[in-house]
Structures are given as structure tokens and as C-alpha cells.
Amino acid sequence: MKIAIASGKGGTGKTTVAVNFALALEDVQLFDCDVEEPNCNLFLGFELEPVEEVTCLFPEINPDKCTLCGNCADFCRYNALAALPKKILLFPSLCHGCGGCSFVCPVGAVEEKSRSIGIIEKASSDAPLKFFHGILNIGEAMATMVIKSLLRHIDESKPAIIDSPPGTACPVLAVLGFADYCVLVTESTPFGFHDFLLALKVAKALKVPVGVVLNRDGLGDSRVEDFCRDEGIPILLRIPNDRMIARLYSEGIPFVKEMPEWKEKFEDMFETIKALAFKSTGVQ
């Protein structure tokens, strides 16, 4: 059972929900896939140890063999290679590591080397939760590669909670395409609703069943609720617009730790999700 926590946009409380949800349950794993800004551990404070370096291949051109024919630069779809009169120049941050240049080089002058684009870390084994996150190096663009490496560490025998990256582009698809259930965190304001609809579209395109967590409930109006009722989307949980919760968040304290009544609410949410995910697989 893999549950992705997502939202159209950052700042809606995705990380808060993922962290508190994971802490409220027994024997689950938490994966922070927001590799551009992994924030979960700011709330968990675990000691982390590196488990894997994520690498990407890039070409290195052997000037002794290269005839400067320019085939490689012509081929590269991402303009990562430029043919200068005396040398072929590589722009590493544009290279997607597709291997095309080495394939098309007629004289075998292209050798592929790997470079690190990010790292996967996990919480040490005495931590109360099995936790992994990935960090994309600053200035690198290939978030999806780090996410895919990260997801390979999921233990399929246990429920996994996955904090998704924001947005509606590739990184989110990499996570949602992999999930059995998607929890969308949103607020009922014009911005919140707009971003929620975008995220919903992604989940629908990938045919992942969806439920909603209403964050800062009480703020704004009922537009998200009305929409969910019309569309038959379950509202799994409401987190009120509460100063205490905001305060704990600002200090980096998961609120289930200070407000034990929330543990039960998250457990109930988990039960609901299990039932709903089961139902939707049963229908298909």
C-alpha cells in the first residue's frame, strides 16, 4: 500500500500531513520525494546516513579520436553539445544522459562517465520510523531520476507514505504513477481550489483514487467541499486553522506529538484509505 500525499502547490501543508500521518501509525515507512526541498526531516530531526549516490551519465569526448565531424552535437536534442572549430563543448547541466552522442559517434570518441546529481539518505536504524529522502544537488534539473532511485528503496511489505513534490510536472507523475492512493492536501480559498483542480487532473490522468485533506479549515469558503460532494471525492480529514498548530509547525514540531487526540484521527484516516483503495481496485 503506497499512499502519496500531494497538492497542486507547495505550502498547503503536504509535509505536515505526511509527517504527522506517518508518526501516528505503527510500522510504516515515510519517503520524502520533494527532492528539491526535502523538508520532512526538519520535523523529524533524525540522524541521517547516506545510502546511495544518484548518478547520471554524461559524455566525455576523447580529443585524440574525435574527428570533429559534429554528428554528436547535431544529434543532441537538448543542445548539451556544441561543435566549435577545434573542440566539442559540453554543457553538463543540459545533458539528460540519453547516450545518443556515443551511439552516433562514428569513431567511438565518446566515452560515458557518471556524475553525481543527488543523494539518497535514510534515518539510522534506531529511529522510530523507517524514513528515506533524496536531495537533488543545487543547479541540477533531473529531479525525476533522484525520485525514481528513492522509490526503489520502498519495502513493499509495509505501508509507505510518500511526500510528493509540488506542481503538476514530471516529478509528481513519477510519484503518483507509483501510488495506490493519493491524498490531496488543500485549502478552501481561490488559490487553494485552483491548485487542487490541477493536482486532481494529474491524479485522474493516472487513474489513482483520490481523497482530500482540508487544511486551515475555517479559512475561506466551502468551494472545495461543494466540489468534492458533487464529484464524490471523500474528505478524509479536516485540520482547522488553529494558531497552536501553526505555532508548532513554525517550531518544527509535528503536532501529533503535542496533541495526542490527533493520533486517532490519523489512524481513522488510514482505515478509510485502506477501505477506499480496496474498493477502487475492486471496481476496476
Next chain:
Amino acid sequence: MRQLAIISGKGGCGKTTLTAAFSSLSENTVLADCDVDASDLPLILKPQVLKTEDCLGLELASIDLKLCTGCGICREICRFGAVLENFTINPYSCEGCAVCTVACPENAVSLMPRVSGQVISSITRFGPMAHAKLDTGEEASGKLVNMVRKRALELADRYSCKFILIDGPPGTGCPVMAAITGTDLVLVLSEPTVSGLHDLKRAIELTAHFRIPTVACINKYDINEKMSLEIEAFCREAGIPLLACLPYADITTEAMMEEETVIEYAAHSGDEEAVKFANIIRNLWAEIEIRLSDTSKKEMYPKILQSREP
């Protein structure tokens, strides 16, 4: 022409609220909504569309099954796992690298153009605006950001505008890099939370990397004043002027519900809190305008302090 980008390291900090407020204060300005993944500025500014244009993203491979013999070479060579078992292409995985087209012995694969979104020019009650709509699941958002910025430059030219205000995308990935390169000033918006400080540091690393003059502002400074002081100390150390501290205010949501900027809302609501809030933003904009107009002080890049925080 001078360009300001507003970023935050993460979404949900109030970037759009602030950009919208600036737009109602600044004259002679073009807006560029570069948050192409989830463009929210139009929800407040209600743009009248003048022109839209498709943005072509990465191409997409397509296999002609009449020619394909099922040899499997393409599946083996594709580094992105985009060729499925039945030799169709998974559009979400294909990066359009074209390796399969040259690898296929039967010439059965070709690349098709695909539209990844639209770039839109509009007119709003506060001037021209360039924005975009990214199609679901499309990745070319860096490219779309570039197109929005190019369109903003054209609009600024046509309407003789002095400034371009860029509402930046969240994160520190390639869309953000596309949104800040070549700007004259970056305003980083932060929140006094543990993650807010962390995101601020990541954002500063980026502006330092690109050597762009940077200023900062704290939103909701009063939800945790201790953290606010920490952020202030960090800014001082990094050499970034902290220009304003905005209080936590429900009126930002109220203004949003009315589809107004906080400046407009303050002008008619008579709400004291709103008027105070608007005045802080007014002073902030005045400070920024001075810095934007001043072309001499080019050396106030932030210093990179720690390269990687846990």
C-alpha cells in the same frame, strides 16, 4: 528596463499575494507570471487575453507498428524506460531524446512534436501581463518560463514599461533558474518556520550562484518571533538587506476571496489591519523601486554561507 523576480524557495508563502499588491502600486510595469505549473496571479488580476501561442515541449517518439518487427532494440536502448512492452510509448516517460529513432533497424520510430502549454499575453487593470498554462504532466516548464519572460520583454517594449515584475515558481529547480537569470534584483520571501529558514537558505544559494543582487522579506513574522530573529540574523550574515516584516493577517485571504489585491482591499474595506498591512507593502515597494532604479550598486550579491543544510 529593470526586472525584479519574487521567489520563495517554496510555494504558499504569499508570493502571489505580494506580486499582485506590487502590481497595483507600481506604474509602468509588465507582470510576468512564471509560476507556470500553477498560475494563480490571473485569479486576482482577471486578465483580458490578447494573444495565445502554443509552446512546443519535448518531442515524443512514436512507433509505426506496421514496420516494427519487435526486435526490442529500442526498449533496450531507451534510458528513460519509455518504450512499453507492446512497443507503444509512455508519453510521461519519453524525453524525446531520439536515440530510438537512430537505433531502430527498421526505421519504425519517428519523433512527433508535442504541445506542452500556451504562452498568453493579456491586459489587466494594472497593465500588461505575460503568463502561461502548462499542460498536465508536461515537464518543459523551464522552457515555458523562458517564453513567458520573452513575451514580457516584448510587452514592455511595446508599452514602454520601466519594470518587469516576475512572480517566480516555487522550488529551486530549473523553472526557478529560468525565472531569475538575467534579472536585476531578486526578492526572497520567507516565513518564520523551521522549513521557511531552510528554504530561504536554498533560495539564497541559488541567487548567490547566479550573482544576482538579493533582498528579503519575512511574511507572517509574528507567528514565531524567535524564528524571525533567526532569519534576520541569517540575512545579516549573508549580506542580504531584510526590507520588511509583514504580520500574519487574515485580510490576505479576505482580499483573495474578493479577487482584489490587498492594496485595493485596504482602500475600500476601512479595515484598520488592512490599511496597516497595505502601508508596509507600500514602503517595501518604495524601497524596491529605489534599488531597481539604481544601476550603480551591482555588488550586493549574497554570500553563500553553508553549502548544504540537513
